[in-house]
Amino acid sequence: MRGYSLDDLHLFVQTAQYQSLTQAADKICMPLATLSRRIKRLEEQLNCRLIDRSAHHFSLTADGVRYHQLCQPFITGLDSVKELIEFDREELTGNIKISAPINMTQVWLKQCIYNFVLKHPAININLQVQNEKIDLISEQIDVTFRVGETLEPDWIARRLWQIPFVLCASTLYLDQHPPLFHPSDLSQHRLLSISSSPIWQMYHQHSGEIFSLQVDFPFQSNDVLLVRDAAEHGLGIAWMPPYYFHDTQHQEHGLVQVLPDWAGEAYDVFLMYRDKDKQSARVKAFIQHVFDWKAKLSANFSVQ
Numbered sequence: 314m315r316g317y318s319l320d321d322l323h324l325f326v327q328t329a330q331y332q333s334l335t336q337a338a339d340k341i342c343m344p345l346a347t348l349s350r351r352i353k354r355l356e357e358q359l360n361c362r363l364i365d366r367s368a369h370h371f372s373l374t375a376d377g378v379r380y381h382q383l384c385q386p387f388i389t390g391l392d393s394v395k396e397l398i399e400f401d402r403e404e405l406t407g408n409i410k411i412s413a414p415i416n417m418t419q420v421w422l423k424q425c426i427y428n429f430v431l432k433h434p435a436i437n438i439n440l441q442v443q444n445e446k447i448d449l450i451s452e453q454i455d456v457t458f459r460v461g462e463t464l465e466p467d468w469i470a471r472r473l474w475q476i477p478f479v480l481c482a483s484t485l486y487l488d489q490h491p492p493l494f495h496p497s498d499l500s501q502h503r504l505l506s507i508s509s510s511p512i513w514q515m516y517h518q519h520s521g522e523i524f525s526l527q528v529d530f531p532f533q534s535n536d537v538l539l540v541r542d543a544a545e546h547g548l549g550i551a552w553m554p555p556y557y558f559h560d561t562q563h564q565e566h567g568l569v570q571v572l573p574d575w576a577g578e579a580y581d582v583f584l585m586y587r588d589k590d591k592q593s594a595r596v597k598a599f600i601q602h603v604f605d606w607k608a609k610l611s612a613n614f615s616v617q
Contacts, residue, residue: 318351318354318355318358319391320351321351321352321354321355321358322355322384322388323388323391324341324343324348324351324352324355325352325355325363325380325381325384326381326384326385326388327340327341328341328348328352328364329373329377329381329385331371332371333371334348334349334352334364334366334371349366352364359376359380361374361376361380362374362376362377363376363377363380364377403593403594404435404594404595405433405435405436405594405595405598406435406436406595407436407437407593407595408436408437408438408439408595409436409437409438409439409455409456409595409596409599410439410441410452410453410454410455410456411426411438411439411440411441411454411455411456411457411458411599412441412442412443412447412449412452412454412456412457412458413440413441413442413457413458414442414443414444414458414459414460415442415443415444416444416536416537416538416557417458417460417582418440418442418458419442419538420538420556420557421556422458425602425603425606425607425610426438426440428602428606429598429599429602429603432602433595433598436595436598436599441454444535449465449468449585449587455586455587455596455599456584456585456586456596456599456600457584457585457586458473458582458583458584458585459582459583459585460476460580460581460582460583461580461581462581464583464585465585467587468585468586468587469585469586469587469588469589470583470584470585471583471584471585471604472581472582472583473582473583473584473603473604473607474581474582474607475579475580475581475582476554476556476579476580476581476582477554477555477576477577477578477579478515478552478553478554478576478577478578478579478580479552479553479554479555479570479571479573479575479576479577480499480515480550480551480552480570480571480572480575481544481550481551481553481555481558481568481569481570481571482544482549482550482551482568482569482571483544483545483546483547483567483568483569484567484569485547485567486503486544486547486548486549486550487569487571489547490502493571493572495524495572496513496515496524496526496572496575497524497526499513499526499528499550500526500528502549502550503531503532503548503549503550504528504530504531504549504550504551504552505530505531505532505533505540505543505544505548505549505550505551505552506530506532506533506540506551506552507533507534507535507536507537507540507551507552507553508533508552511527511528511529511530512525512526512527513525513526513528513552513577514526514577514578515575515576515577516575516576516577516578517574517575518574518575518576519574524575531548531549532548532549537553537554537557538557540553541553541557541558541568544558544568545567545568550571552577554580555570558570584600584603584604586600
């Protein structure tokens with residue numbers, strides 16, 4: 314059975330329905346010589362004759378009848394499976410598994426996903442959030458959002474936007490501490506960091522001047538929401554993406570941007586998925602939804 318071809322078996326089952334190889338070749342849309350060669354190859358692999366054929370005669374042999382009886386349900390089942398898979402991929406139904414960073418999802422990305430769910434109620438969303446890099450293949454992720462350069466080989470990465478870092482503080486803190494006119498004045502202030510790096514590097518958005526600040530931070534956390542909360546409580550000046558405080562809720566808490574002409578190097582946000590041409594309709598719809606949503610709302614989050 315070496316070299317056994319499931320395609321040849323499929324052709325034999327289809328051919329058995331007709332009264333001649335010529336008619337079968339016409340119905341299958343295959344050259345007669347090719348069909349005849351494929352059936353002959355299957356007979357050689359099985360070491361038996363399946364069809365008695367001549368210029369004026371076509372019939373299944375006893376082995377051919379038995380083989381057809383045994384194989385036809387199997388081939389029909391495969392065809393049914395293929396139809397179900399094609400239906401599943403072409404319809405806006407089924408499951409999408411998404412991976413995304415925790416805080417980015419909780420602050421704004423969740424709204425994009427909620428809108429998609431409302432638009433496509435027959436599609437089930439499994440949203441996994443974590444800041445650690447995970448194995449996308451073993452976790453069976455369909456679409457992932459990544460920040461920075463943590464990209465995956467063999468995955469398509471499309472940049473959504475760039476996220477700058479800026480300074481912010483509560484009005485409560487600013488009212489009680491010396492005014493700031495230049496990043497060098499930060500050395501007189503309490504600073505809140507979401508990174509273990511002891512250096513903040515920023516540039517003036519008009520003059521291009523670059524300034525680096527190296528300091529020990531009195532408060533650090535790997536959770537940006539905790540750092541934002543610390544800033545809201547007046548603990549100091551924080552360094553974070555502006556969308557974490559540019560909304561009505563945090564304006565009510567008194568968070569404002571400090572030294573607005575200065576910003577840090579922007580981080581790229583990517584939407585990543587595995588295949589370009591083999592996506593299901595539901596995954597294609599989600600990808601398009603994300604970019605449509607970005608086009609409408611990205612300006613509200615001060616992203617580029």
